[in-house]
Amino acid sequence: MTDGGWMMALDRDYDVVVAGAGMAGVVAAIAAARSGARTLLTDRLAFLGGNMTAGLLGNFLSFHNMKGEQITDGIPQEIVDACIELGGAFREHRGHLPNAYGNAYSVTPIDPEVLKLVTQKLCLEAGVELLLNTYIAGTVTEGRRVTALRIVNKSGESVVRAKVFVDATGDADLVASAGGRFQLGNDEGRVMSISLFSRLGNVDLDKHLAYVKANPDEFMLGEDPYIGKTKRQIADGLKHWMDYPLVTGHYTAVKQAQAKGEFHKNRQRVVFQVTTIPGVVVLNATSLLGYDPTDGQSLTRAALEGREQIFSVWRFFRDYVPGFDKSFVLDSAALLGVRESRRIVGTRTLTTDMCVAGQKNDDDIARGSYCLDVHQPSGVIEHMHIRDGESYGIPYGTLIPEEVDGVIVAGRSLASERFANGSARCQAPIMGMGQAAGVAAALCAEHGFQPREVPVGQLRGILRQQGAVV
Ligand SMILES: Cc1cc2nc3c(=O)[nH]c(=O)nc-3n(C[C@H](O)[C@H](O)[C@H](O)COP(=O)(O)OP(=O)(O)OC[C@H]3O[C@@H](n4cnc5c(N)ncnc54)[C@H](O)[C@@H]3O)c2cc1C
Structure with a gap:
């Protein structure tokens, strides 16, 4: 075991630890805990929501395809509904305002302060334990499997162990630390603005x-x-x-x-x-x-x-x-x-062609529909659109690092080509990925699977029962 001397363990071992409490991580933690897994959600910030709260992002894109069909539902819609009740989302159109801009059928404005409270409440009600103000400094591995995270906070340095981890850091910090391959930016390694x-x-x-x-x-x-x-x-x-x-x-x-x-x-x-x-x-x-x-x-x-x-x-x-x-x-x-950070090399890759064609796959666990929106390192913004107002599927394997076990990725670090990432990084699809990653992590903890061994048919069945669109 390569623990680098970080031997003081938290006094509990978890089934699932979700690293990063942006919206992908929040939804993953709720989904894992509701599936019966003892779940910890940890973040360097003092509140949940990531870019949506600390980043003042202001909206969720895009719950609908251009035909107006809702392609993200389940826990993400529950979050919108809870925000509406507290005045943090518009009551009109169930939160999803029509978008004359025309790169997405709907835009869902969300108040960051209300979202901080809603995400915290939903996590606690689901039984998620929270560890905030905590930086994840790296992983502990046994062979190719991540067994613990090295964390730092006001209590000092310690490790937290789990059967499986969700890497929702948005930067694939866990995968990178464990030696998994990734891509960063364009061919010269330069990222979007x-x-x-x-x-x-x-x-x-x-x-x-x-x-x-x-x-x-x-x-x-x-x-x-x-x-x-x-x-x-x-x-x-x-x-x-x-x-x-x-x-x-x-x-x-x-x-x-x-x-x-x-x-x-x-x-x-x-x-x-x-x-x-x-x-x-x-x-x-x-x-x-x-x-x-x-x-x-x-x-x-x-x-x-x-x-x-x-x-x-x-x-x-x-x-x-x-x-x-x-x-x-x-x-x-x-x-x-x-906008753009590490993209893991996964067992499957979401390609630009798959997105533009609105491709459906047998192993899809979430859907995306926003235009392929790339802010080039030069400052030029390029858009591509999904054919015929459709949506594309996000296969489970795009969340599974090729060379690392014990980790499922959720959020903008999914295995994807650059333009594909320019669409799938939006809040609605990353929350869809979060729900799938949380349920898959709970299945791993219950049955002793590695993430790559999860029966995707079973996973899709559970997600559908939970109201998610796959
Ligand atoms: C400028 C900009 C504009 C955008 N516009 C829109 C838009 O209008 N609508 C839309 O839907 N999407 C938009 N997006 C895309 C979307 O906001 C992001 O892709 C999305 O936030 C990704 O979510 P995530 O949960 O993967 O990551 P994040 O929201 O980045 O969350 C990651 C979390 O992990 C935590 N974390 C990271 N590393 C560590 C560590 N080592 N230790 C502890 N904690 C850690 C962070 O604190 C954070 O809370 C925009 C993005 C940007 C940057």
């Missing part, structure tokens, strides 16, 4: 909507060709700012501000999202290029540049965008928004 999100208050969304209706060419509207409508037709149909919850564009204003040196040069358009709080929007307009999400020093430099950009981006909105003249910076994210 990182963004640091912020929220603005005192925004007049009615005034902004009037501007959209008068200037549709300045915006992304009805992007997916399946929609078959012109920008003008879509803009004419907008009755309320809730009809366009994920606003994308302001091309001319961005160009003008860049020419005057008043806006960074890393992107050609800006994005903001409506929230459930009146007058408050989430800004997605910073763009941090050339950083490495697996390098601590690089992440520090990215965070510093991101915080600088937030204020220049806010000044841009204040000075150039109708409805924002009296706005102010409410807060900025605690966590950098890392």
